[in-house]
Amino acid sequence: MRIGQVAKRAGVNVETIRFYERKGLITQPPTNTGGYRQYPKEAIARIRFIKRAKELGFSLTEVLELLTLQTNPQATCADVKSRAEDKISTIHGRIKDLQKMRRSLERLAAACKGSGPLDECPIIDCFETNKKKEE
Amino acid sequence: MRIGQVAKRAGVNVETIRFYERKGLITQPPTNTGGYRQYPKEAIARIRFIKRAKELGFSLTEVLELLTLQTNPQATCADVKSRAEDKISTIHGRIKDLQKMRRSLERLAAACKGSGPLDECPIIDCFETNKKKEE
DNA sequence: CTTGACTCCGTACCATAGTACGGGGTTTAT
DNA sequence: ATAAACCCCGTACTATGGTACGGAGTCAAG
Incomplete structure (x- = not known):
């Protein structure tokens, strides 16, 4: 072929x-x-x-x-299995990282009312100061 | 500076x-x-x-x-918020993909008793045939 | 026996987010 | 005044997983 x-x-x-x-x-x-x-x-x-x-x-x-x-x-199988288990844990780590990102973004998006100028946007504000906006 | x-x-x-x-x-x-x-x-x-x-x-x-x-x-805030929401959903998608991978690997690792030759390894077997080994 | 489809090889290129290098010039401290 | 530390610029290189290109040769059908 x-x-x-x-x-x-x-x-x-x-x-x-x-x-x-x-x-x-x-x-x-x-x-x-x-x-x-x-x-x-x-x-x-x-x-x-x-x-x-x-x-x-x-x-x-x-x-x-x-x-x-x-x-x-x-x-042996053990060699393969250990590689699979390593992979499972690195995947697990990546999932954790992504979940952390998602949670942060969700918090920010929820704090943003979706209108008004950018200098009042909590998302931008977070990027600028890395702090949650104080109420 | x-x-x-x-x-x-x-x-x-x-x-x-x-x-x-x-x-x-x-x-x-x-x-x-x-x-x-x-x-x-x-x-x-x-x-x-x-x-x-x-x-x-x-x-x-x-x-x-x-x-x-x-x-x-x-x-406006809406512009930023929509970008944040897009990002949330792409992150969500990546999490889903990784979870799918992890689940598959976990199933395979669980099926592998961790000893014995490779030609009986369910993980290798899956890679070869893309089927769960029939019992 | 010609034409189109297929294949060969090496090299360059895509995106991503930088890092490294080399040969100069500048600034600062002693 | 000299040496160390800093900075300039352009280019090349890293890793990952391929894709694209160009000019040549080969194979199969009509």
């Missing part, structure tokens, strides 16, 4: 496949006489693996680690 | 101030005879404004919008 077919079936761009190859996530397949890459069908599965791991928050570097683990006969 | 002082007091890097200037977030102040930038003390407040807005999730482009609004006498 040629790169275009693989790309279509895996749901990515041709350029993305070449990019993954440069990053070491995919090994370059044999080429035909014309120099075209000839992919086995497992290539599609590998690209989908990458997509799925990415969707769950793994960076390409981390996906590479996961893929490398797979070729290591000493690797 | 010179750039180094401003940077120190605002809690950013000198380079960052020059970067913000290039981005139009800060106007270039007058320079002394030697060509050094001479900042009024309001510059510190402006940089802190940028920092605070960034901490609440606004990108530099959005911060620029906010700052530009301030110079517009027609602008």
Whole structure:
């Protein structure tokens, strides 16, 4: 199968496949006489693996680690599980940060009556002073 | 005040101030005879404004919008409030996405007993097939 | 056997938010 | 007056995950 077919079936761009190859996530397949890459069908599965791991928050570097683990006969579930748990906690941290931001913005938006000049806007005021406006 | 002082007091890097200037977030102040930038003390407040807005999730482009609004006498609280509300909802969306990821990972991690070879790992299995392992 | 679609490669570019560097000139303190 | 510390400018580089481009060669259908 040629790169275009693989790309279509895996749901990515041709350029993305070449990019993954440069990053070491995919090994370059044999080429035909014309120099075209000839992919086995497992290539599609590998690209989908990458997509799925990415969707769950793994960076390409981390996906590479996961893929490398797979070729290591000493690797066990524990290796994968610990990476998943690390990822869960970093995601958790990001959620906390975002919730903090959201709560602050909600407080400010609630304090803003939505009319009047900017120099009375509690949101702008907060940005200027980093204090809640004293009543 | 010179750039180094401003940077120190605002809690950013000198380079960052020059970067913000290039981005139009800060106007270039007058320079002394030697060509050094001479900042009024309001510059510190402006940089802190940028920092605070960034901490609440606004990108530099959005911060620029906010700052530009301030110079517009027609602008009202409503303009700021609507930007805050937009930001709240994009943050909300990101939280939802992250929660979805976290839930999926938690399900997978829970399904993984944490020992044994990788080809029996439900996490790897999910990445390969995007299905929950059938029992 | 020609045309269009596909692929090759290397490089440059996108956004984001800066950081780092190098070779100069300036200011300040001793 | 000299050295340290500061600042100037432009450019390049960081990380992340790709996308775009251009000129060339190849493959398949008519």
